Amino acid sequence: MGQTSTRDRIVIAASRLLQRQGYVGTGIKQIAKEAQATLGSVYHFFPDGKEAVAVAAIKYSDQEFAAILREALNSEQDPGAAVEACARQLADSLRESGWIDGCPVTAAALETLGTDSEIQQVCAAALRSWEGLMYDKLLRSGFRTEDARDLATTIISTLEGAEVSAQVKRSEEPLEAAGRQLARLVGSYEVVPSVAE
Amino acid sequence: MGQTSTRDRIVIAASRLLQRQGYVGTGIKQIAKEAQATLGSVYHFFPDGKEAVAVAAIKYSDQEFAAILREALNSEQDPGAAVEACARQLADSLRESGWIDGCPVTAAALETLGTDSEIQQVCAAALRSWEGLMYDKLLRSGFRTEDARDLATTIISTLEGAEVSAQVKRSEEPLEAAGRQLARLVGSYEVVPSVAE
DNA sequence: CTTCAGATAGAGCGTTCGTTTTAGCCCTTG
DNA sequence: CAAGGGCTAAAACGAACGCTCTATCTGAAG
Numbered sequence: 140m141g142q143t144s145t146r147d148r149i150v151i152a153a154s155r156l157l158q159r160q161g162y163v164g165t166g167i168k169q170i171a172k173e174a175q176a177t178l179g180s181v182y183h184f185f186p187d188g189k190e191a192v193a194v195a196a197i198k199y200s201d202q203e204f205a206a207i208l209r210e211a212l213n214s215e216q217d218p219g220a221a222v223e224a225c226a227r228q229l230a231d232s233l234r235e236s237g238w239i240d241g242c243p244v245t246a247a248a249l250e251t252l253g254t255d256s257e258i259q260q261v262c263a264a265a266l267r268s269w270e271g272l273m274y275d276k277l278l279r280s281g282f283r284t285e286d287a288r289d290l291a292t293t294i295i296s297t298l299e300g301a302e303v304s305a306q307v308k309r310s311e312e313p314l315e316a317a318g319r320q321l322a323r324l325v326g327s328y329e330v331v332p333s334v335a336e
Numbered sequence: 337m338g339q340t341s342t343r344d345r346i347v348i349a350a351s352r353l354l355q356r357q358g359y360v361g362t363g364i365k366q367i368a369k370e371a372q373a374t375l376g377s378v379y380h381f382f383p384d385g386k387e388a389v390a391v392a393a394i395k396y397s398d399q400e401f402a403a404i405l406r407e408a409l410n411s412e413q414d415p416g417a418a419v420e421a422c423a424r425q426l427a428d429s430l431r432e433s434g435w436i437d438g439c440p441v442t443a444a445a446l447e448t449l450g451t452d453s454e455i456q457q458v459c460a461a462a463l464r465s466w467e468g469l470m471y472d473k474l475l476r477s478g479f480r481t482e483d484a485r486d487l488a489t490t491i492i493s494t495l496e497g498a499e500v501s502a503q504v505k506r507s508e509e510p511l512e513a514a515g516r517q518l519a520r521l522v523g524s525y526e527v528v529p530s531v532a533e
Numbered sequence: 534c535t536t537c538a539g540a541t542a543g544a545g546c547g548t549t550c551g552t553t554t555t556a557g558c559c560c561t562t563g
Numbered sequence: 564c565a566a567g568g569g570c571t572a573a574a575a576c577g578a579a580c581g582c583t584c585t586a587t588c589t590g591a592a593g
Binding site for chain 2: 159160161163164238239241244245246248249250252253259262263266267288289290292293295296297298299300301303304306307308309312313316317319320321323324327
């Protein structure tokens, strides 16, 4: 047995597979195989079945991506440069993965929209948590609350959409363009100097 | 028989189902049922099977969405206002559909990224055709070609991402915020007056 | 009327899906 | 040593999947 528990291996494997193949396209047996666990183990830790595994996996992806986002945002003091760093980071890891490891929740979210499953709720929570990180960064940079709210929502939307475009086109260009334009947009706001940063 | 051919009904039904459930989540038999056709008919018109149906359906969705986009872009002379009109149009039809009829290609594209199917190619072509419409609008408004290219890519990405956010959150707010911020971004450019418009 | 390709119809193929079930293993505790 | 709970293992269920097959229907040309 490795140092990661069987349950953790299941969650991590599921999060990767959901990211790449979506909810419908990912099978329970495939998750078990990828996690080097057996079907019995999966149903032991998640008696409620596939949807419960997916919910845990998406929550994990949420936190994992939030850490990456936080680091990119903290790498630059200027908010515009920080947003551009986020786009750069997304482009790098996307290219390195062969254009397959995109946003961890988009695929799963879109497939389960019609259904009233818990999945879309955790996906919405993930989006909100990422927007919250961006919102805080803007507030710390002296933005007014209304501006920060609108901007944070739009920045996350744009990064989301640019990542999808980059995946489909197999090119970093959409993310680079998004980074440039978002930096310009952020820079177009008058900001009151703050002692906080 | 109605006035639309069996083949057309299959393509239209497939495009709707792909939009709502993605590629993996949509079955051939479901397409046939929705199109009021039989399985035999589907395989008669598309001997290559499910993927061929999906390719035809996505191409149809591409043109259908391009028409909507063109109309929204032409409804306003000012490019910023035109982009905002696009966001407004997307928000309206999304709400009316109960947040299920989003971008017609995103779901299918994300699911088939790993595979080397023809689907992601037609999805990429759709994205490019929509960017082209936006690019032309910006050029006609006097934008420099480099600015127009970057902007068009980013605008389509943002609308794409904002639509996904709106679907997941079941709220028009992401699209409204995107419309406002995109209008601001477009307006931040110096534009040379043109006699063309 | 006959002919024959285009179009429709649906049973059934093998496979995989999510899930359930039953059995057995390991390892700590009494 | 015995006991029992946490965990693993694998067989098997019904349902649905994409697809193939054969059979029938339709309608215009000869």
